[in-house]
Amino acid sequence: MITDLATVAVLVSDAGKSKEWFRDKLGFEVKEDQDHWVVVAPKGSGTGLHLCKTGELDPGNQGILFLADNIDATYAELKAKGVEFSRPLGKAEWDEKTRYAMFKDPDGNEYWLMPK
Numbered sequence: 001m002i003t004d005l006a007t008v009a010v011l012v013s014d015a016g017k018s019k020e021w022f023r024d025k026l027g028f029e030v031k032e033d034q035d036h037w038v039v040v041a042p043k044g045s046g047t048g049l050h051l052c053k054t055g056e057l058d059p060g061n062q063g064i065l066f067l068a069d070n071i072d073a074t075y076a077e078l079k080a081k082g083v084e085f086s087r088p089l090g091k092a093e094w095d096e097k098t099r100y101a102m103f104k105d106p107d108g109n110e111y112w113l114m115p116k
Contacts, residue, residue: 007039007050010062012107015051021106022049025081026066042066059108071115075101078113086110 012018015038022028022040031039031048041048049064068074075089087102100114 005047007048008064009050009052010064010105010109011054011057012051012105012109013053013057015053017106018051022051025078025083057107059104059110061102061110063112065112065114067114067116069116071099071101071113075113078103089113 028040038051039048084104089101092098102110
């Protein structure tokens, strides 16, 4: 049976530029950087994002959810680094006890940010 997930592909226009963005803005580590195979991940995570260069992009909600120990501090830090949020941190429409935000990478791919 399948026991783990190694990478999830995210389509980008420039893997090098995206690698720098994830590293510099989100604090991710570069797991692999070989020609077409660029993988970044949160420090200590076993699952990475394969930054897959393509000519055709379909930006928008990628359905990828990142978790933060302290969502308020993380949100403030990302905003200070110039990360563009498409949805500010606030209560979820489906549950007012749940808070989340959504942010964009340089290609317009959107990601979820929620508390751990």
